[in-house]
């Protein structure tokens with residue numbers, strides 16, 4: 001069956017103007033046209049999947065027929081063969097070696113770091129002060145992932161360097177992903193800063209790896225697990241370990257910071273949600289630090305996190321077909337670019353009534369059970385599902401509970417959004433008011 005072409009197509013430029021000017025507003029409405037819609041990104045034909053069942057086909061059921069798609073190619077020069085970009089057998093091997101670093105027993109240790117970092121941040125707030133919440137959450141997220149990766153004395157230098165450099169890498173990396181390739185070769189300040197930040201981080205991460213190899217023991221951090229992991233007696237090279245470290249930093253900081261900031265904003269602007277959150281945290285946690293065991297005992301907080309991940313997910317991910325692939329009535333040729341959009345799926349009113357409304361209460365057990373597979377995919381799915389999903393959810397619950405135990409954060413003006421690869425908060429000014 002021929003694939004319908006999306007509306008708002010320009011000669012030569014195709015749908016690029018609609019994508020750049022309307023962003024998710026354009027792609028969220030594509031489900032009205034068909035289950036698979038063609039988008040022309042300049043000369044590139046891409047197939048945008050709007051149907052949850054077909055999304056499940058791409059991410060899970062037929063995942064082995066795809067590799068990572070065009071948007072990921074741009075990250076290759078600096079993320080190398082890290083987990084986000086690698087494909088096939090090599091990806092599976094790396095994934096098996098890295099997964100244990102995110103197992104439950106390890107998370108308990110990281111949870112202590114999360115609670116400590118969240119407390120330290122909130123202790124610096126002054127009563128009545130207006131905070132720029134997305135900046136606070138970026139700082140918190142970088143501290144948490146940095147300290148989970150590197151826990152040794154030597155690792156402290158790496159954490160400091162990550163704090164200094166990672167946002168340059170993430171922001172410039174995104175500009176590169178959205179620009180034509182020649183832009184990254186221009187001798188402009190952004191490119192020089194990017195190259196310098198990468199060089200500094202690489203130097204310090206390689207030093208930490210070298211010092212780890214000299215003692216070879218498990219320090220309880222992610223780096224130890226990466227370096228101890230072996231398959232058939234073979235571990236990772238220093239270069240591969242570095243690629244994985246940079247991948248974890250790139251994938252794990254900004255994504256979580258966005259969710260944290262929006263969760264606090266949504267709580268702060270709805271007195272009823274705030275009241276119920278406070279009641280739950282007061283009864284379960286009280287004055288002591290939040291622990292890993294508390295996470296399971298805070299169901300309402302968990303629903304706030306779930307709803308945040310629904311409303312504010314990443315815009316889309318891409319895949320490329322390795323051969324002919326059938327998706328419902330459509331047969332895609334080899335080499336076709338496929339787009340799956342968590343944002344579009346999560347704002348589809350057929351599955352999420354009144355999708356722009358923030359409603360933790362929609363997540364009843366019946367609603368969750370009735371949701372079709374592929375309709376809620378904040379972390380993707382299948383064997384490319386986010387490696388840090390439980391880490392991130394734990395971090396958000398612990399932070400919300402830590403803040404809620406002592407502070408109210410009240411928005412002083414409506415939020416502004418800057419939509420790039422996700423709905424980024426752009427000026428969440430919130431007043432910190434002590435609870436008692």
Ligand code: HEM
Nearest residue numbers: 083084251252255256259317378379380384386387388392
């Ligand atoms: C709320 C926070 C987060 C969100 C929304 C998120 C989202 C995602 C999504 C959608 C993917 C799949 C990409 C694709 O299918 O092409 C992914 C992959 C990945 N994420 Fe996350 N992520 C988050 C936090 C984290 C954290 C905290 C870490 C690590 C510390 C992490 C590490 C990774 C890695 C390594 C992959 C690649 C997995 C693979 O391909 O095998 N993420 N993430």
